[in-house]
Amino acid sequence: MKIKTNKIDSANAKIEAEIPKSMIDENVEKIAKKLTKTASVQGFRKGKVPVNVIKKQYGERLVQDAESEALREVLNRGLDELKIAMSALIGEPNITQFNKDADKIEVSVTIATRPEIDLENYKEMVPEFQKPVISDEDVASRLEKLADAQGKFVDLKEQRAAQNGDSAIIDFEGSIDGELFEGGAAKEFALVLGSGQFIPGFEEQVVGMTIDEEKVVNVKFPESYGSEKLAGKDAAFKVTLHGIQEKVKVEIDDAFAAKMLAGQDDKSLENLKSQVKKQLEYEALAKLYNDELKPTLLETFVAKMQFDLPEFVVEQEIDVALNRKASTMSEEEIQELRQSADKLQELRETFRDDAQRSVRATFIIDALATAEKVRVDENEVMQTIYYEAMQMGQDPRLAYDKYKNAGYLPAIQMSMVEDKVLTQILNSKIEA
Known part of the structure; x- marks a missing residue:
């Protein structure tokens, strides 16, 4: 068997092979001999079925299994030549060519690997910033709202x-x-x-x-x-x-504080003001993170961390964007695309830049989560969905099952990982 490999870049490679018919025949013979020991064929005792009977009974299936075994050999030998571990592959190898004639099979297989991302200087890309300042007037305003709600x-x-x-x-x-x-x-x-x-x-x-x-x-x-x-x-x-x-207006005094701090040891107005201030600081910081710092930081990472992307992952992202676009198009527009491969390809290309940015961001977050030791397990995802469902007056179990059946849990988990890892990185740079 002839093997030719080509490492396109650090994330994509191609394996080309010429599989002789003799190799397929040898595989058929080997698989048939194994089946003689386990196959049940009427008129023969188990383990005593002749090879020629096995070949006659299983026919084309034996050939398909023999070809599959040859393809596995192509992949294994190709990976050895490329010095790529099977565990490094992303997704399934893609057979882009399978030409079969009487003497041989010509096959091409493309593979993708996890990108190599240099995280050496990622903390230097994070800007320093100050905590939002909460004034006494801000605290007084929130207390007024709390008191008004009690009126x-x-x-x-x-x-x-x-x-x-x-x-x-x-x-x-x-x-x-x-x-x-x-x-x-x-x-x-x-x-x-x-x-x-x-x-x-x-x-x-x-x-x-x-x-x-x-x-x-x-x-x-x-x-x-x-x-x-x-x-x-x-x-x-x-x-x-x-x-x-x-x-009726509620006075903001110790009696009001005692009602708001029920169950706590310190029920003083000063303690209530202190807790309100902490809550306002948390809300202001969360708004700063979500509205400004996190989106900007992720864009910085995407712009500065350059690495090769697995091409099939980008194509999958383009497919998602294309399907989303198709759902907003008229039947006439869709029919026009079906009739013109050029127009379809032209439309696909309009999504490529965004798809590449999205895929790059996903791999960056994944790598940062490993570096920062951030994890989000399934139980945490479930708790988040349950909490949001209860906030909206929905049945938590039904909401979770809906997301699960629709296949949305991995996306929710990834979103939570992104939020958690960016928060942790920003927290390390905050100035008191």
């Missing part, structure tokens, strides 16, 4: 017009072009004015109404509204105001 609505002691912050008890009935629409009416609905709970313009027109007053509120549903029947439509709401409640 209770009570009936007005003195009658006045409704104003922002009040809870207006209203009946409303909505119509479009004089026709009532489903879900557009309610009785004695408690609407907190200024909360933005209703569509833009509605609450503003209730402000100033007095008890027992009736009014027609004219609004327009946003173009992005969830219901297609209502999106962008002008609507008229007949509104009756039955009552007004105002929120």
Whole structure:
């Protein structure tokens, strides 16, 4: 058997071979002899089946198995010549050529290996930065919001017009072009004015109404509204105001702190302020990380860490982008691509740069996770999905099974690894 190898670059290689028919015949003979010891053939005792009977019974299957064994030999010998370990391969070897004639089989196999990434100077690419500064005014503002959330609505002691912050008890009935629409009416609905709970313009027109007053509120549903029947439509709401409640202000004092810090030993207002400040620092730092530092840092790594990419992984990423694009195209556009290989290839190439960046980023994160000893196991992924599902009022088990059945768990895990490793790297550079 003739073998020729070509290491295209550090991540891609090609093995070409010419397999003589004699090698296939030898493999057929060897496999057939093994089967004589295990095959069950009617009229023969097990282990006593003649080779010629085995060949007749199994026929083409023996040839296919013999060719598969020859291909494995091609791969093994090719890897030996390339000095590449089988464990270093990414994905399955791709047979790009298999020409079979009476005397031989000409075969070409492309392989991909994990890229070699130089991480020697990656920490030098991370900028130093300072923690966000939280002022006393920031803490006071958050305490005001916490206190406001604890406030209770009570009936007005003195009658006045409704104003922002009040809870207006209203009946409303909505119509479009004089026709009532489903879900557009309610009785004695408690609407907190200024909360933005209703569509833009509605609450503003209730402000100033007095008890027992009736009014027609004219609004327009946003173009992005969830219901297609209502999106962008002008609507008229007949509104009756039955009552007004105002929120009783909660004083920010030790009693308030004791309620907020229930279960803790130190229930003082000073401790509450300290904890609020820490929470605000955490939120500000998380926003800085997620909105600015992490995306910029990853782009820096992608730009500065140059290495060869496994070509088939890039092609797979292009396929994903192409399928995503196809889902937004009309049937005529898709048919045009089916009829023109050139146009299809041209469209594929528009995704190549982004695909290469995405693949490069994935391998960089994988390498950094190893260097930083960052892991995310399946249990951690499950806990994250469960928590988010509960936050949204969904069944956690059903949410997890949905992601699992759709094959999304590896992507979620990789996203968590990226978040964790970039956070850890940034934390090492933070300035107090």
